[in-house]
Amino acid sequence: MTTPQTSAGPRGGGRGRQRLPRRRLTVAEVTRVTPRLVRVRAEGDLAGWTADGPGAHLKVFVPGADGGNVMRSYTVRRYDPEQGEIVLEFGIHADGPATRWASAAAPGDTLEISGQARGGFLPRDDTRNILLVGDHCALPAMSSILESLPAGTRAEAIVEVVDLDDRLSLSGPAEPVVTWTAESGRPGGQLVAAVRDMRFPEEPTEIWVGCEAGVMREIRRHLLAQGARRATRTATALDAGPLTLHTRAYWKLNTANHSDHDTGEDD
Ligand SMILES: Cc1cc2nc3c(=O)[nH]c(=O)nc-3n(C[C@H](O)[C@H](O)[C@H](O)COP(=O)(O)OP(=O)(O)OC[C@H]3O[C@@H](n4cnc5c(N)ncnc54)[C@H](O)[C@@H]3O)c2cc1C
CATH class of the missing domain: 2.40.30.10 (Translation factors)
Structure with missing residues (x-):
């Protein structure tokens, strides 16, 4: 060493x-x-x-x-x-x-x-609603996060894979509800459409997004317009809004080795 x-x-x-x-x-x-x-x-x-x-x-x-x-x-x-x-x-x-x-x-x-x-997902202890939105290369992260959520959490995941034969079992004590979509047109397009169609619960919800950089920005913009706030390490249940956002680009179209620090804050 x-x-x-x-x-x-x-x-x-x-x-x-x-x-x-x-x-x-x-x-x-x-x-x-x-x-x-x-x-x-x-x-x-x-x-x-x-x-x-x-x-x-x-x-x-x-x-x-x-x-x-x-x-x-x-x-x-x-x-x-x-x-x-x-x-x-x-x-x-x-x-x-x-x-x-x-x-x-x-x-x-x-x-x-x-x-x-670094950069693991650590939701607040009092969060009962978690939504994960990600593409194929975020599957390992989504699998690990879903396995970690305690029973009693309302956990949902929306996943876009290249082809539906790439679906796998996503499970955990929270018994997550998973929606699978297959890439059609531009990568990530199905994720944007699914998030735009969503209606969010009244209770605080933490939303984790991992996908292509441009797609992440589109989803982020839409959720910020819905009143979402970005997560900070110091946010408490009182100062966080009903929707708390955790976003990260996992890759960028036509770019090798895209930064792992890209959370879309520059948008
Ligand atoms: C925090 C974080 C965690 C990640 N965890 C995982 C993981 O567990 N498993 C995993 O598979 N990936 C993961 N990724 C994504 C992975 O780092 C990228 O896909 C990486 O670019 C792949 O490296 P490469 O050498 O194969 O391709 P590169 O040399 O980086 O890129 C070559 C070309 O391929 C394109 N490309 C890169 N990634 C993708 C993609 N996902 N889909 C389509 N085209 C792509 C690029 O735009 C470029 O044109 C993670 C990324 C981040 C930021």
Whole structure:
């Protein structure tokens, strides 16, 4: 392992953000969960490695075209630091190095991951209504979040997949209601249409959105016009509106390695 590095990136604010050392892992098992979703279980030293809640993402480092490594964002589907294992799920829909790596992955291959995972979904304790809206590459995050919601939560998910044969079982103690749509026309178009048709309950609802950058902005704009407020880490039940928004772009059309910090705030 290497020593921690610091960076003054967009969020570093010039003060420098500590980067924990990367971990090198070995692929133990590869499963084709659906025609376009590959699950990779990898093993290695994960002592002290952390993820901040369901749907948290890390950086994966895989070989790029020029022989060096490229970095991409992926969701921690499951991890067990004591067993030293982590599970990631790769959508097979992009034409990029991470997708190519996952398509060909086999036991014994190696990959590196960042020192920790961030950006997990942590709803307020008093939230009883949760809506998840996402596309195919947000499925690992939606699966993890739905598994984490306690019984008694009204959980709903709207998912757009490339084809309906990519549906999988989304379950959890909250017994979520899931609506599946197949891509038709531009990616994410079905998500925009579904959200526009929704009527929201009177009680506070937290809405999580993960999809293509332009589609996320359209959904965000519509929900803000409905009176939604964006989530902040300090919001309380009193100062939050009836609809609280958590948005993140998971990819951007015609753009490789889109930023994992894009929440649409610039819109
Ligand atoms: C917080 C976060 C968590 C994520 N978690 C996951 C995850 O668990 N599983 C997962 O599969 N993806 C996940 N993604 C999305 C993944 O990082 C991108 O799809 C990534 O661009 C794929 O890398 P690549 O090397 O295959 O393609 P790139 O080299 O990045 O892109 C090549 C081309 O493919 C297009 N492209 C990229 N992604 C998609 C897509 N999803 N659908 C259609 N076209 C695409 C790009 O626009 C570009 O033209 C996550 C992204 C974020 C920000």
